[in-house]
Amino acid sequence: MKQKIKTYLKYGLFLFGIVIFIYSCQKDDIDNYENSSHIKVNPYNVSFSKFKEHTKITNLSSYLKSKTSQSDARVDVTFNDFLIDTTTVNHYLLDSERSSFSFKIILKDSVVDGETYNLFIRERDNQWVSSIMLFVEDNDTSNNTRFSHIEEVYTLDGIHARQSNHHHNNSVARGGGGTWSETNIYHCTNTGECSSGVCDLCYRCVSTVSISFTQQGDFGDDVGGSSDNGIDGGMYNGGGGAGSYYDPNDSNTNHNEEEEDVITDCNLLENLSASPDFANKMQELINNTSGNTEITYFGNTDENGTTSLPIRVESEEGVRGIDIGVNSTEQIDVFMHNHFNNGQGSLSVFSGSDLFTLYQLYLNGNITDVDNYVMLVATPGGSGANDEETVYAITINNESSFSQFGANFLHEYNLIDLIYDSKGNKISPNISNSLNEERFTKLLNTFNSGLTIFKGDKDDLSNWSKLKVTQSNNITNKDCN
């Protein structure tokens, strides 16, 4: 009897431990990256480091060089003739076990309008296989398709690229097996006006539209191994970072994705600061932080990198906030304004309304190029004893994340105003520059905003640094110069 009781106690103790394990553990955030409910429903824009983590392809150059190219006289270009954009990587789940990644790539020697190439790496027969896809824009506006045709033009994995009747003037071999179909995927916000679940595809209900390309078939004969009838495909990648391509031939290049983001955005700000119109008008805004109006300037950057800001709007005296109507056809590259203190304090960082505006401009198609867009603010500073004027810039480093952040928090400006001052954030006019800077940077990070904040020097507008949250939840400053 005693022995039985001892045995029952042992098992009871063990089971108690299991129960405690189950109830005391909080459900971890499901990493959306691995969430199987997103199969072919929600493509993910992922970082280059995520791609490496998932595929174990830590050196893309080496991986591509290791692929066996077919000895084929019809193939005039090889993979090494392309530059790869790693700032935006698209991830697509083919099924519960197979992933697909796509990068925008550019022919080094010539770019043809209306043609985009993608490097397409996906799982097949438990290995990663790669192809080059060509997307040709459809100029017939009566069609509902974006592309007139999609071709697999080259593969380094032993698949012959069959020659087609259409020869391009750079002599890329055409072909690839089968027909690729295009599908638009709408990302409905299901919030606010769209919370009924009905996605009416208007800008308020749809945060992003993506294009997938798929092909049904039997791919078993192509790479050996067993036949695997199923879907092949990926997510079209229109690219992400101007000036952030790298050459797969150069295996010595540091392809650190974050480094490339900083370089790209720093270049943006450097060009901006070299534009006389920007320098003069930003100085006006800095001076006006001690005044009693908010002034806004916005404009464009030309192909030489020179910014001009011809549009100016000023609030009434003593009135906080400016309400601006921007025509949907207006294309903007740079948008800047100032805060002032009317006795109720002033935010030393971007306000909730400023982020609301950024999202509205994005939704309405007013941003010429998300990757080259800069929003700036000058403020009188916070309530710290030695606080001076502040200057900050924001860029969009991840459009997909920004789109989701906007759908959650920026479709009404009152919502982000409430979030700003909540206990976990406490961004306020009544605290110091340094505290607001830290809290605002952390808010952008915690809510996966897809935005990068840069701190400017009010006395030297060519001097910028990127603010970042480290793994240990501290703020670091990375100089652009």
Place this chain on the structure above:
Amino acid sequence: MKKILILTLTISSFFACKAQTIYGFDTEPEAMEANNIYIKDTNNDHDLIVGTWRWEDSNNSFEITLQEFEMYNYPDTSTRYYDAIFGKYKYIVDGDLISETTTIESLPNFSIGLNHSTSTLYSVVIEDVVSGKSMIGEFEIISSNTGTLNLWRSEGIRVNSPDDNGIDFSLPMSVTLTKQ
């Protein structure tokens, strides 16, 4: 040996989990983890403000009803939980209903939300459903049954917002209310 193994497994299970960290309202954001947190009203400060507050003057009245939402998070995938306050309101002028919200909604469709600053001071964000405009402000508890609400415009640029629709914000900007 078996006993040691079972005991070890049981004890290690307590440490194997990533538990939620609870903070009181007096914890500054810098001292908080980024995720898996619960910012809790450990001092029950919300008891002072939750309920119905009313300003009345002849045929004019402005009534706010505030409700606590315990362990609230937004969006529902967030692991940052907190005790939140949302409410509804009703504004009557000369016996005519000017603006009203009939249900208390949380994010994203709230009409009034409060954030605790101190036990007697809350920041406020309120949306006037008539004009579509919003104001920020403060609700200060003066005594156990008296409070003041002051509103003002938030700063910043607003592009293509309801503030551009030509309809004035219709709610009172400064009132003293009595707790009912």
